[in-house]
Amino acid sequence: MQSNDTNAINGAGSGKDPEIRTHIGKWARIEGLPIILVFLGLIGLFMIAAPKTFLGYYIYMSFLSTIPPPLILGLGLTLIIAGGEIDLSFPSIIAFAGFVFAYLFKNYQWTWAAFILTILAGIIIGLINGLIITKIGMPSIIATLSTGFFWTGLTVVFSGGLSYNIAELEKLNIYEFFVHRIGGIFPVQSLWALGIAVILWFVLNRSAFGEHILFMGDNLQVAKVVGINVDRTKIVLFVLMGALSAFAGLLLTIENTTFWATQGSGFLLIVMAAVFIGGTSIFGGQGIIVGTFFGSFIVGSIEAGIVATGIQGFYTRLVVGLVLLVAISFHLFMEKPEKRAILANFFKFHR
């Protein structure tokens, strides 16, 4: 009897036990399934170890109010990385956009006009990024690192490093529009984030633009050869990221009714962690929106879960690092058909 391993190595596996293969295959095709399982597993663990916190609704509502900004950043970053690029300037867009909105509100009481100008600011920053990358030919990692410093610096200069308290916003429509609590408890910004996730999924996986991003990240030469306007695609991509980052900054500023000159600076690593935990490869050519979605929830909830279980605060970084390593290793494992077949083999043996 031909061993399943031989079939596995040939990448075919159509010979023996097609039933098993299609079974695992069907589940494996659900986008982001491994990460959804990891997330549910973690929550389950937290429920057992810290029932007082995790069996009530409050903690989840708190997550839904704090995770949307980094989540939206992660979704945008997924597209950028799928396109073979990177953007390190988004933390500074969070700060700059927050400043624009807070400044306009505080000094002119503008709300919706401030909103439009905030998004516009993000678009312009993204456009500048895109132009530097395409016209000057600077690699995106260097370009966005530099522009990031620039916009952070500009924010500190304009704001004088001061934080702006805009608590009066609470009474206004715009506050309700973006951070209203449905039923008094459910934060509406999570619905905004969900909506953006759905739209971006369709953009990446079902639009021509998204397909161009994928091919660009896969192989730049191939992309050119099949007729993709690479420069234009890159510029639009970074403009999109700029707009999304500005929106995330807006949600953050409105939720906290405060602008801090340093806001967003802690987001760089956690957003990237969320994207990679979600299964998107650093090499480009694919982007797993669902993975980033749940990866963001994992990264956003893990520290809270760990401290609630009573594990001393000093250990949280350690555990976060471990989860990251395990999750990403798992993804790399599942990517290869021969390893998937080993897993299928395992289940067959235990039937």
Add this chain to the structure above:
Amino acid sequence: MKFSFKVLGMFVLSIACFFGFNAADSSAQLLGDGMTIYFQMGGDPGGAATLPRTNGARDAAKAFGVKLVEQYSGWQQELMIKQMKEAMAANPDGISIMGHPGEGAFGRLVKEARGRGIVVTTGNTPLPGLQATYGAGGFGYAGVVLYEGGKITAQEMISKGGLKKGDKVLVYGLLSQGPRGESTRGMKDTLDAAGMTVDYLEISNEVNRDFTLCAPIITAYLTKNSDLKAIGTQHGGITATLPRVLKNAGKKPGDIIIGGIDLAPATITGLEEGYITAALDQQLYLQGFLPVVQIVLSKKYGFAGLTTNTGAGVVTPETIGALVPLIKAGIR
């Protein structure tokens, strides 16, 4: 089964032990038994400005039988807000926060917490408005009265350091960071009033977090300003870095007077060697210990919030010796 005296004996003995232990327990009931406190430590785990605070909080928790949940935010304001929400989800007995995010951001959350009977208090950086509103429910402050602290440090720099009118002094601080900038303001005002020529530099976000990065900045400043007589700061990490920076620039102790804050190991050495003239002692340990006490007493007996100025005074080269063993233990 055959009856056995041995088994009966064991059984009786274990019952006796059970009651015995319980009896022993009930006589040593601690004040904070069964309480849970969420404590925001501020920086990163084990960080210089954070470790003594952590130890203070842990010691207090142990002394009162409290379950302490530590939260670290790397001084990121939006993270502090996030952690407050997560603390509230656990419905603890008390939450200790810091003033950095400001009253605009905390207002709503503190209101909600108080509505649910959670005691809220603050340390390190004050929230005067909220303290006024919720003081009766236990909202206190354990930290340096920042303006005073800066003032005292500057005064010590002038008197002990022998600064004269017109002397050039660099103040390296965080003037723009709202309440936190008060300490720098106190220092600067005092030096201005004494007639010094004060030059001001703002600490950047990067240096604030990674203070060794100040070295090239200060070195550059020194080479450009050879007539500098003193450097004053109210940032603990920078205080610790300055002695080495001066040494590397070829300065001897006393060439340039340093006035700083906190007692990091390098600061101690700086004091012992005479590079540092005065370091404000925040007594960070107390900033961890006292909020726990505040919460336990307010929760149990309804006491009001107290303001304790932990910035007792400055440590000088003369007084540092006695403190060294305590500092090594991460207490001071």
Add this chain to the structure above:
Amino acid sequence: MTLDRNHYECIVRLENLQLNYGKVEALKNISFEVKNNEIVGLIGDNGAGKSSLIKVITGVEKPTRGKLFVRDKEISFKGHSVKKVHDLGIETVYQTSSLGEKQSLWRNFFVGRQIKNRWGLIDVQKEKTIAQEMLLEKIGFRGVGITVDSPISELSGGERQGVAIGRAMYFDADLIILDEPTVALSLKEVAKVLNFVREIKDSGRSCIYIEHNMYHVYEVCDRFVILDRGEVVNVIEKHEISLNQLNEYLLSLSTKKSV
């Protein structure tokens, strides 16, 4: 855009083409043409300029100087892009850079020319169905375990060429450019490719066939254009030369270089 299929002399003609990469002259004042329904073998050593020539025709590179005529009408290089070239009825099958490795077969088939539904999104069902039809039925793809969803990385070299050629066929080009299509193919696959080239001729279309292996290219071509260091050194009709003579001539060219 109406393609005037029969009323032209040359499907493609280049006049005085110059392409410089900085100081390097990749193409030196080249004049080159492919007639209506003609198979032209483009031969030359590595670095002779074959790829550069193709890149100029297909809009991937812009030349320093020169003119391009498609179906006897001059085409401006301004705005000349791969997309335009596809509209003009010219398709290319590259040796290695035709397909995105990580992307699925059906995406590779339609990328740049996506079939859209009424929402402006890609009609995935339609694309998959057509790709399935083309590959399995028309080209006779029998790759085990390969479906239209398989990423290109799971295909063998021959299967990849099959996809690229199938794509060119589907989009019904008048000029098909093959850039060393038989490299790393099994004998059976090579025969398929050569048959396909014959089919191109039989269906009234033209082809530029770049190849190293004389035994393959001699069979199916009408004319040979030989490039050496960016210049056209010779143009020979098939009936003017035998396979052996062609081989000898090329050998003499390369030895002349090493002198």
